[in-house]
Amino acid sequence: MATIPRITFGEATFSCQPDESLLDSLLRQNIQVPFGCRQGVCQACLMRSIDAAPPESAQAGLKDTLQTQNFFLACVCHPEQDMTVALPNQQGAFIEANVIKKQLLSPDIIHLVLEYQTPFNFFAGQFVNLKRPDGLIRSYSIANIPHAKNVLEFHIRRLPKGQFSNWVHEELKLGTALSLSAAQGACHYVPGRATQPLLLIGTGSGLAPLYGIIADALTQGHQGPIHLFHGSRDLNGLYFIDELRELSEKFNNFHYVASISGDNIDSKHVKGRANDIALASIDSLSGWRVFLCGHPEMVNQSKKMAFMKGASMADIYTDAFHVLQADS
Ligand SMILES: Cc1cc2nc3c(=O)[nH]c(=O)nc-3n(C[C@H](O)[C@H](O)[C@H](O)COP(=O)(O)OP(=O)(O)OC[C@H]3O[C@@H](n4cnc5c(N)ncnc54)[C@H](O)[C@@H]3O)c2cc1C
Ligand code: FES
The missing domain is CATH 3.40.50.80 (Nucleotide-binding domain of ferredoxin-NADP reductase (FNR) module)
Incomplete structure (x- = not known):
């Protein structure tokens, strides 16, 4: 019978069951780590293994520089051996941006505009992870091109009972500061091939x-x-x-x-x-x-x-x- 891997995080050591991801096992121990999509897409659950190499499948989509440093995504990590894990040093990973506009585009979809002060690079179509003051994280795509005004525009659809989307629609006020991650994703326009359909x-x-x-x-x-x-x-x-x-x-x-x-x-x-x-x-x-x-x-x-x-x-x-x- 395969042995059950032991996970160490800070002072805590516990087992990761065969049917659960490393993220699930951390949350089962009431260890608060950030996460968003739980599908290996948003990269909000980025962690680092201090000792063993993480399974390859938990590194899919990460930059090669992160892979070589044993970074991995906890939500799709099913450990095959004992691991000591830590959160990445998140200093500087999130910047702050203020809400400067909220306007309904349709009964379900709101136009949210944030203004940032810190230099921020992005391509229209990439996504960022937005973090609420209580730490809840969700991903949203950028709907505008970079320009001098230092703003990011989002179209956020309200889901029935959706925690983040309803909070944006109902409670988020103009002037509130939200945290946002670096822009990610490869779904954007690349100049060149100007006549391509x-x-x-x-x-x-x-x-x-x-x-x-x-x-x-x-x-x-x-x-x-x-x-x-x-x-x-x-x-x-x-x-x-x-x-x-x-x-x-x-x-x-x-x-x-x-x-x-x-x-x-x-x-x-x-x-x-x-x-x-x-x-x-x-x-x-x-x-x-x-x-x-x-x-x-x-x-x-x-x-x-x-x-x-x-x-x-x-x-x-x-x-x-x-x-x-x-x-x-
Ligand atoms: C890369 C990426 C980019 C994204 N970009 C955008 C974007 O630009 N705009 C945007 O609006 N969203 C976007 N999303 C989705 C967004 O991240 C959130 O998942 C979404 O807003 C729901 O979050 P929530 O906290 O409101 O809902 P949660 O509290 O997470 O709850 C979602 C719940 O809604 C239920 N549900 C799911 N779909 C439906 C449905 N169609 N009808 C009814 N119930 C449903 C599910 O059962 C689930 O329980 C993106 C996601 C990813 C991964
Ligand atoms: S929560 Fe793991 S990648 Fe989104």
Whole structure:
């Protein structure tokens, strides 16, 4: 029978059961460590092993410089041997930014604008981890391009009973300081290949990174066609409709389709799921650059479909909005 690994954190030593992640075992000991998505995406649960090398699978997605220093993600770490673990030195890992604007974009989605004072580098479409004063962390995508005003814009969809999203919608006040991590993720526009066709598909607040990516591409003079398909089950998940229609009038190469998959639909919108409509309207995606953002199921399914239609995996960029599962 395999031995059960022993974990040491500070003064505490305890076992990590075969069916639990290292994060679960720490939380079971009432050891408070930061976490967000619990799916190996947001990197909020970054930790370091002081002795044994962590399992390779717990280092997926980390920079090679972090991997060689035995950093790993606790939520997807299933230890294979005894480990002494610690939190990374988080000094400087979070900076502060003040809320300067909150405005509803639709009944479910709010536009949150933060202003930062400390130098901060990012690409539109990357995400940051926002930390509430009580330590609760969630990831949100950046919807604007860097500019002189030192602001970050987010589109935050309220989930029924969602802790962070409801707090932002209901309680977060103008002037409040929030902590935010460095920007992460590879879902952003890279200049070059200016005539390449771009396909962007998003659901609900999945428009946030796409909005930033489109602004970036147009600002950088992208000349190839840019096709945006934004979908939602109902009207509450659609927003920026007028702004995007205006943008398509201003830029000949920008094309926009808003769709609703539910039954309650008016004549202004196309009926159906954004990814089905998008992929049915394009014969071949060979040579295209594809961005997929929002509901994880839509993102995974569309990724496979885009590949089957000829897109190269290297040209498919994704940002799946994983949320905590109900029993987490
Ligand atoms: C890389 C990344 C980028 C992200 N970017 C954004 C963004 O730009 N905008 C944005 O709004 N979100 C984004 N998210 C999701 C975000 O991080 C949070 O998970 C989300 O806001 C919910 O957090 P919460 O604390 O409100 O809900 P939690 O308290 O974590 O609760 C979520 C609960 O809601 C339930 N639930 C899940 N989906 C639904 C649903 N469709 N309807 C009803 N209930 C549901 C689940 O059962 C779960 O129990 C992103 C996530 C990742 C990983
Ligand atoms: S990567 Fe572990 S909590 Fe998000």
